Amino acid sequence: MIEQTTRKTYKFKLKPTVEQERVLDRMLMLCRHVYNAAIEERREAYRMRGISVNYYQQKAELPDIKEAMPEYGEVHSQVLQDVVLRVDRAFQAFFRRMKAGEKPGYPRFQGRNRYNSLTYSQFGSGATVDNGFLVLSKIGRVALRWSRPVEGEPKTVTISREADGWYAGFSCANVRVEQLARTGQETGVDLGLESFATLSDGTMIHNPRCYRNAERRFKIAQRKVARRKKGSQRRKKAVKLLAKAHQTVRPQRQDFQHKVALKLVHLYDTIYCEDLQVANMVKNHHLAKSIADAGWSGFLTILTFKAECAGKRVIVVDPAYTSQTCSGCGAVVKKGLSVRWHACPDCGMSLHRDHNAALNILRLGQEQR
Ligand SMILES: [Zn+2]
Known part of the structure; x- marks a missing residue:
């Protein structure tokens, strides 16, 4: 088995x-000034001359700033470079969202209370650890409460x-992902509109109450779109x-899906699901369902990723007739x-429709293995 690693903070x-x-x-404060100045520069360059300034140009200007204003020498050069990198990311995100047809806000100046972190971009130079202390260039040895072991690099x-108070976040690469213990259990999962998922042992996983309201507003909005004339x-x-x-609705849904996925990979070694791509072609569509499909495929992505990390498996099966076939006799x-x-x-045989479907998914999956 290939050892999985990840990045973790x-x-x-x-x-x-x-x-x-x-x-x-x-x-x-100094970082914030540089941040705001970098935004200003980009904005003015565009407004006055119609040109865009990029990260490398701004990074190259940093030594000049230090020369003109010695107080900026109080900040390590990596940290200042990271500031202009942040500006760059803000602009990239802005342009990306513009392209996608959204209406993002222009990258904004940061006020005194809104700029609260700085980054040493190369651990080992500028920032390092010595004898339990975090040693930061231009600051010195800072005490730290090591509440858990750090893994990776x-x-x-x-x-x-x-x-x-103050915190230090170490972003580490090559952190080993722990494999979950085998349970010897398998399950079939039917994803539905009524309850989020039904397992082949009959367990129903319902959408959490906290986002049902948001979901309801979402559905009303969907219906409105569907009713109105195209192009109007x-x-x-x-x-x-x-x-x-x-x-x-999205962040709440994602949080919920992560929790469900985590639970499933803990409990089962193999998880069988419907192949949603095939399902989309087979089943007839209405809008509510196609939106739900988007949610489901997001869930399958999360589930598959978590399973792979944990040394477990997700196997998709052909969804044809999973709801119409009797899981007891095949009729x-x-x-x-x-x-x-x-x-x-x-x-x-008499049972909930989704439970029946989940049993069929389990059987189909086990047959094709
Ligand atoms: Zn039957």
Whole structure:
């Protein structure tokens, strides 16, 4: 088995002295000034001359800034370079979203309380660890509460000012991913509209209450879009509302899906699911379902990734007839979408429609292995 590694950030509480805290505050202020100046420069270059300034140009200007204003020499050069890199990322994100047809805000100046972190981009020079202390260039030895072991190789260190004090985050590469213990168990998973997922042992996983409201608003917005005439102003407005509703629903949905995926890979060695790409072609469509499909494929991506990291497997099966076939005897029992119960006239099997489908998925998966 190939050993999996990942990148991970370990965060620890810093215990700076009063003097160190003063220096850190001052550094943040200087970084913020550079950040704002870099935004200003890009904006003005574009406004006055129609040209764009890139990261490398701005990075090359840093030594001149230090020469003209010696106080910037108080900040390590890596940290200042990281500041202009942040500006660059903000602009990249801005342009990317413009391209995607969104209406992003222009990268903004950061006020005193909004600029709260600085990054040493090369661990080992500028920032290093010695005898349990974090040693930062221009600051000195800062005490740190090592609350857990650090794994992998530290690459960068980010110092952040938070509501309850200072923190250091070590971003480490090549952190070994632990393989989960085998359980010898397998399951079939039916993804549905009514409950999020149904397992072949009959367990139903419902969407959490916290986002049902958001989901409901989302559905109303969908319906509005569907009802309005294509190309009309009213429809454009409704599409905008839909996008907004989607934005609120997305992070909650992702969080939920991560939790479900984690639980499944803990419990099962092999997880069988419907092949959604095939499902999309086979099943007829309406809007609510196609949106749900998008959610499901996101879930399958998360699930597959987590399974791979943990040394487990996700196997997709052909979804044809999984809901119509009796999992007890194989007879085809036709039923419309609104019929939620599977009752087989041949063998007398009687269970929830989604539970029946999950059992079929499990059987199909085991057959094709
Ligand atoms: Zn039957």
